[in-house]
Amino acid sequence: MLDDIDQVRLHFTEESLDLLNVCLGFIMYGVALQLKWADFVEVGKHPKSVVTGLFSQFLLLPALTFLLISIYQPKASLALGMILVAACPGGNISNFFSQMSLGNTALSVSLTAMSTLLCLFMTPINVSFWGSLNPATAAILQDVELDFWKMTKTVLLLLGIPLIAGVLTTRYLPRISAVIQRPIRLASIAFFVVFVFVAFYNNFDFFLKYIGVVILIVFLHNLLALLGGYGLSSIFGLPPSDRRAITVETGIQNSGLGLILIFNFFDGLGGMAMVAAWWGIWHIIAGLSLGTYWGKRTPTA
Numbered sequence: 001m002l003d004d005i006d007q008v009r010l011h012f013t014e015e016s017l018d019l020l021n022v023c024l025g026f027i028m029y030g031v032a033l034q035l036k037w038a039d040f041v042e043v044g045k046h047p048k049s050v051v052t053g054l055f056s057q058f059l060l061l062p063a064l065t066f067l068l069i070s071i072y073q074p075k076a077s078l079a080l081g082m083i084l085v086a087a088c089p090g091g092n093i094s095n096f097f098s099q100m101s102l103g104n105t106a107l108s109v110s111l112t113a114m115s116t117l118l119c120l121f122m123t124p125i126n127v128s129f130w131g132s133l134n135p136a137t138a139a140i141l142q143d144v145e146l147d148f149w150k151m152t153k154t155v156l157l158l159l160g161i162p163l164i165a166g167v168l169t170t171r172y173l174p175r176i177s178a179v180i181q182r183p184i185r186l187a188s189i190a191f192f193v194v195f196v197f198v199a200f201y202n203n204f205d206f207f208l209k210y211i212g213v214v215i216l217i218v219f220l221h222n223l224l225a226l227l228g229g230y231g232l233s234s235i236f237g238l239p240p241s242d243r244r245a246i247t248v249e250t251g252i253q254n255s256g257l258g259l260i261l262i263f264n265f266f267d268g269l270g271g272m273a274m275v276a277a278w279w280g281i282w283h284i285i286a287g288l289s290l291g292t293y294w295g296k297r298t299p300t301a
Contacts (some may be wrong), residue, residue: 010224015139015188016294021260023188023191023256024159024257024260025158025161025162025247026139026156026162026184026187026191026258027053027162027188027191027256028159028162028163028166028190029162029163029165029166029167029184030114030162030181030184030185030187030188031112031116031163031166031185031300032162032164032165032166032167032169032170033166033169033170033177033180033181033184033185034095034109034170034181034185035231040107045188046174047245048236049104049233049238049239049242049245050107050110050114050237052232052233052236052238052242052246053077053107053111053115053229053233053246053249053250054111054114054115054118055246056228056229056232056233056246056249056250057089057090057111057115057249057250058087058115058118058119058126060104060228060232060250061079061225061229061250062083062087062126062130062131063084063128063230064085064086064136064225064228065082065086065221065222065224066083066130066133066134068082068220068221068224069082069083069134069137070134071219072220074213074217074271074284075136075271076134076136076137076139076215077140077269077270077271077272078137078214078271078272078274078275079134079137079270079271080131080141080266080271081258081262081271081272081273081274081275081276082136082139082144082217082221082275083126083127083131083137084226084258084261084262084272084275084276085253085255085258085275085276085279086126086220086221086253087119087122087123087124087126087128087130087259088123088253088254088255088257088258089112089115089116089119089121089123089159089253089254090111090112090115090116090249090250090252090253090254091252091253091254091255091256091283093110093189093251093252093284093285094108094111094112094248094249094290095108095112096287097248097287097288097290097291098244098248098296100287100288100291100292100295101244101247101248101290101291101294101295102241102244102294102295102297102298102299103241103242103243103244103245103247103248103299104239104241104242104244104245105244105245105295106115107136107241107242107246108245108248108249111245111246111249115249116159116163117163119155119159119254119257120152120155120156121152122153123150123151123155123261124148124151125148127151127261128141130173139269140266140269143269144265144266147209147265149164149249151261151265153159154260154261154264154265155257155261158260175239184227186206186294192218205294206274207274208270210270210271210274211274211278211285212273214275214278215278215282217275218275218278218282219282221279222251222279222282222283222286225250225251225253225284226247226250226251226290228250229247229248229249229250229251230243230244230246232246233240233246233247239299240299240300241299242264242296243299244299247290248287248290248291251283251286251287251290252287253269253279253283255276255277255279255280255283256277256280258276259273259276259277259280262276263293
C-alpha cells in the first residue's frame, strides 16, 4: 500500500500556498501579542527549567525521532516529515494547554518565545543534520537540493517579522494589543483548522489510502515527544508544574510552519505533508486529553 507514497504530491494551488503563508504569519503575530519583555526576563529567573525545556525541544526530540525512525523504518517521505515536525518550535496553543494542565504557564510562555527565536536557525540545522543521517531521507534532501540559507531566510520571514511586529504592538500600543489578542488567537486557530480541513478534502483519495499508517506513526511520535519531555524534566529534578509545562512544549509542535516548509521546499511531498497535517489535528486532541487529566490533579512534589 505504501509503495508510491514517496511519489505522491498533494494538490495545492499557488493561491492556497500564499494563503497558508499569510495564515501562519497571522498566527505568529497573535502569539507575539501575548509576549512581553518580562517573559524573556523570566528566562533568567529559571535558567535550569528553561535550558531543560529548550534542550528537550531542539535536541532530545529530534534525537528520539531519529531513534523511532530507525526502529519503525517508515517510508522516506514519512520519516522526513517526522524529522521536520520535530525540528519545528512549540505550537501556538501550547501555552493554553500548559495552563489547562496546571503547569507553569510563565515558563511555557518563556519557552514559546525562546524556541520561536531559536528555530530561525535550529529548524534548518535539525532538518539538514538528522535528515542527512538516514540514507533514504538524505536522498530526498539531495533530490530537492535543500538550501540551508534559503530555508533560514524563509523561517525568518514567516516567524521573525510577525514576532517582532506583535511584540512592538504590545509594547507601544498596549490597549489595542489587549483588545485584539483573544480575537486574533481564536481566528488564527480557526483559519489553520479550516486550511487543514480543505487540504484533506482536496486530497481525500490520498488521505483515505494512507491515513491509517499516518495516524499510527503520528500517535507514536507524539507519545514519544510527551514522554521525552516529562522524563528529561524529571531526571533534572524540576518541580512538577515545570515538568508539565516542558512536557506540553515538547509535545505541541508548530505543524503550520512544517506545512509551509514542505510546500516551499519539498513540492508538497505527500508523506511529509500528511504527517504535518495530521500532527496539527492530533496534537490538539492530545493536548486537550492531557490538560483534562492533569487539570484534575494538583501538582505536588
